[in-house]
Amino acid sequence: MRKLMLKTVLIITVAFIVVPYNGLLANQPLKLKYDKPATEWNEALPIGNGRLGAMIFGGPDKEQIQLNEETIWAGEPGNNVPKNTHDNILAIRKLLAEGKPREAQDLSNATFPRQAPEGLDYGMPYQTFGSLWLDFKGHDTYSDFHRELDIQDAVARTSYRVDGIQYQREVFASFTDDVVIIRLTSSQKNALSFSVGLSTPHKVHALNLTKNQMHLSGTSSSVDSKTGKVNFEGIVHPILKGGQLTSDNDKFEIKNADEVILYVSIGTNFNKYNDLTGQPALRAQTTLNNALKVKYNKALAKHSKRYQTFFNRVKLDLGTSAQADKTTDVRVREFATTHDPELVSLYFQFGRYLLISSSQPGGQPANLQGIWNEKLSPPWDSKYTVNINTEMNYWPAEVTNLSEMHEPLFSMLEDLSVTGRESAREMYRARGWNMHHNTDLWRITGIVDGGYYGIWPMGGAWLSQHIWQHYLYNGQTSFLQKYYDILKGKALFYLDILHEDRSGRWLVVSPSISPENSYLPGSIGVSAGTTMDNQLIFDVFHNFIQASKILNQDVSLADSVKTALDRLPPMQIGQHTQLQEWLEDLDKTTDKHRHISHLYGLYPAGQISPFRHPDLTEAAVNSLTYRGDKSTGWSMGWKVNWWARLLDGNKAYKLIQEQLSPPLGENGQGGGTYPNLLDAHPPFQIDGNFGCTSGIAEMLVQSYDGNIFILPALPDALPKGSVSGLKTRGGFEIDMAWDNGILTSLSVHSKSGGNCRLRLAEATNLKGNVELPTAQGENANPFFQVREIKAPLKSEKASLKGFTVPKTKLVEFDTKAGERYAFVIQR
Structure with missing residues (x-):
């Protein structure tokens, strides 16, 4: 059942300035909390500052703090583009054109085998640094245990009692001092006695203790044919108040201290994907020395203040329940059957916390596990999988007001636009740049995982959309100019490789796949002109054409791109509608595959709109329904966004319920959420967290369809609430409140100025400090330009029943940059 709460409300007050948001979260502490230590990694709590990550276990007798640094990867500089494959790519294309998909798949598999050929890698894994260990003798019997992660100030805390003494730990990865800091205190003087150790699974390493510092140096582990070349050094520096510090072989012994602060600094030799000339020991020591100059309380205050400049931009209140008094692991177990709106808002904000903590300007983008990984060979290498996962990591960046967190992805795109020239030239004889479905720290752009999964030359097409979306949300022409050549390079590549399909009517990409899916038995997936490919190229070409016009560059090339754009295939509605x-x-x-890639056009692209394309919308509903709900974690996260775009808030909420449930099995396809709120593919992948966060935002505000749609997909389960700081295209920030599913107040903060067009429930009448005339025609604001698509082709067997959209109205008003416009519901 499609539900959109569209009712009228009577409010006598007509005050123009309304600020109903700032105090709403006072009684809703944003904490993950537990009454027992973590017994395994998926129960530990993540902290990070973009570069450094740590997982806190909270063991009273043995504390493990597992550590990561964002540039510790296997391998060394170098691309993985295979030689002498162009002729076979042409042969695969020819076989597909001749209607011989099995032969085409066989040749694809032979040309690009599942295991990397000798001398060629299929991507290197992200690797752990190791762990810090704190051993407390006699603390195996304890009481009053509590551990928490406070995502309001980005600090993890543990407390417990032994023999009447209260022990406390406070851990954070400093955003300002760039070290991990652990403070240990007790309620009684001289009560802190424990040992400190460092360990690493890397074979090449050395541990060295000086009078007051522990140094662990090493080299990233080798994988396949690649020798590890990332050198790293970690330093632990204890500061004691009272007590004694001694060394015992490979450990520090601390006895009878009142307070201990441990500083952990890590440096590597990584400068850039093609430069390993850094000095890890010097970097680690310099960073540590600077951090030691700052008193603990000031360091903590500076850290939280810096973090909160990002985090506090968005507040979300979805109501309260008694469930909030329970521990987080219990709330996850009970969420599917118990009303717990605060867990939804906590999960939303946890996604924002993870993005801030794993993707800071100047660093690396969040990978498949963010920056949190305990292994040398993690699942899927914890690389950048760009046929959905890396992109999903950044879906919350703009709409949840974290635009700066997008910068590492743009930086990686700058690198890929260089390394991708080799892929375009050697494999496709094309201009521009290209990559496939995976990359890593070394910015590889060749095939990964062979000719079934990897023969997908569309990774750069999808990643480059993030440049255009950032521009639409922020409106900076200087930003567009900086990354213009990346957009141009993608357009050039597809302009060169597009060719006529078998009918001679359309231009298509071949060979390619619809990511990780097949259409014939025997894993036959290689194909020509897949729907997702067509949708991606549609956006690539439009992005370039519009950027060219805005910047007044490459007019002739833009004309050629427009000619090719006109020959892309339209979307099609098949025999099953x-x-x-x-x-x-x-x-x-009967296909229940986790990838539903052809719905890229619905979300994130916005090529399909319920108001403009009811037939395609109905077909998208059917495709989603056939695939089912329960799937991998990231897939369910994507489905939340899709159902929100389909204006079905109740269905979107059902997917949140499916996601916020324990996974069925570590190696299964059940998806879900671990006790520490991290997403379960399973195993852990961080993309599901980010996908659900963006999906919750999409339920509240959408701005892809030429207007700002207020409460487009509010579920029955969340009838009352408020949100502030959500961001839309055109640089608008939205604050609003609702009750009984009905909008009660709205505030629009215009950062860039320009026309603001609102889509509202038909019976909603706003009164504020500007007039709201009915909108006519298309939105004059260029950041809300809607791209016209071709009418879909429909199978004669399709049976369309019609898609009913809710009754809404469009109003608009002109804004000035920096001004806020507040409204209440008019009587």
């Missing part, structure tokens, strides 16, 4: 995944009508209603 589904949105076709392939150029031919090959979908199966």
Whole structure:
């Protein structure tokens, strides 16, 4: 059942300035809390400052703080572009054109085998630094245990009692001093006695103790044919108040201290994807020396203040329940059957916390596990998988007001636009740049995982969308100019490799795949003109054409791109009244595959709109329904966004319930959420966290369809609440409150100025400090420009029933940059 709460409300007050948001979270502490230590990694609590990550276990007798640094990866500089494959790519294309998909798949598999050929890697893994260990004798019997992660100030805390003495630990990864800091205190003097040790699973390492510092140096581990070349050094420096510090072989012994503060600094030799000339020991020591100059209380205050400059931009209140008094692990277990709106808002804000903590300007983008990984060979290498996962990591960046967190992804795109020239030239004889479905610290752009998964030359097409979206949300022409060549390089690549399909009617990409799915038995997936490819190129070409016009560059090239754009295939509605995944009508209603890539056009692209394209919307609903709800964690996160775009808040909320449930199994496909709120593919992948965070935002505000839609998909389960700081295209920030599913107040803060067009429930009448005339025609604000798509082709077997959209109205008003416009509901 599609639900959109569209009712009228009577409010006598007509005050123009309304600020109903700032105090709402006072009684809703944003904490993950537990009454027992973590017994395994998926129960530990993550902290990070973008570069350094740590997982806090909270053991009273043995504390493990597992450590990561963002540039400790296996391997060394170098690309993975295979030689002499161009002719085979042409042969695969020819076989597909001849209607021989099995032969095409066989040749693809032979050309790009599942295991990397000798001398060529399929990507290097992100690797752990190791762990800090704190051993407390006699603390195995304890009481009053409590541990928490406070995402309001980005600090993890542990407390417990032994023999009447209260022990406390406070841990944070400093955003300002760039070290991990651990403070240990007790309620009684001279009560802190414990040992400190460092360990690492890397084979090449050395541990050295000086009078007051512990140094662990090492080299990243080798994988396949690649020798590890990232050198690293970690330093632990204890500061004692009272007590004694001694060394015992490979450990520090601390006895009878009143307070201990441990500083952990890590440096590597990584400068850039092609430069390993840094000095890890000097970097670690210099950073540590600077951190030691700052008193603890000041360091903590500076850290939290810096973090909160990002985090505090958005506040969300979805109501309260008694569940909030329970520990987080219990709340996750009970969420599917118990009303717990605060867990939804906590999960939303936890996603923002993770993005701030794993993706800071000047650093690396968040990978498949953010910056949190305990292994040398993690699942899927914890690389950058760009056929959905890396992109999903950044879906919350703009809408949840964290635009700066996007910068590491743009920096990686700058690198890939260089290394990707080799892929474009050697494999496709094309201009511009290209990559496939994976990359790593070394910015590889060749095939990964062979000719079934990897023959997808679309990774750069999807990643480059983030440049355009950032521009739409922030409106900075200087930003667009900086990254213009990346957009141009993608357009050049596809302009060169597009060719006519078998009918001679359309221009398509071949060979390619619809990510990780197949259409014939025997894992036959290689194909021509997949729907997702067509949708991606549609956006690549439009991005370039618009950027070219805005910047007044490459007019002639833009004309050529426009000619090719006009020959892209339209979307198609197949025999099962589904949105076709392939150029031919090959979908199966029994297909439950986790990837539903052809719905990229619905979200994040916004090419399909319920108000403009009801037939395609209905087909998208059918495709989603056939695939089912329960899936991997990231897939369910994507589905929340899709159902929100389909204006079905109740269905979107059901997917949140599915996601906020314990996973069915570590190696299964059940998806869900671990006790520490991290997403379960399973195993752990961080993309599901980010996908759900963006999905919750999409339920509240959408701005892709030429207007700002207020409360487009509010579920029955969240009838009352408020949100402030959500961001839309055109640089607008939205604050609003609702009750009984009905909007009660609205405030629009215009950062850039320009026309603000609102889509509201039909019966909603706003009164404020500006007039709100009915909107006519298309939005004059260029950041809300809607791209016209071709009418879909429909199978004669399709049986369309019609998609009913809610009754809404469009109003608009002109804004000035920096001004705030407040409204209440008019009587």
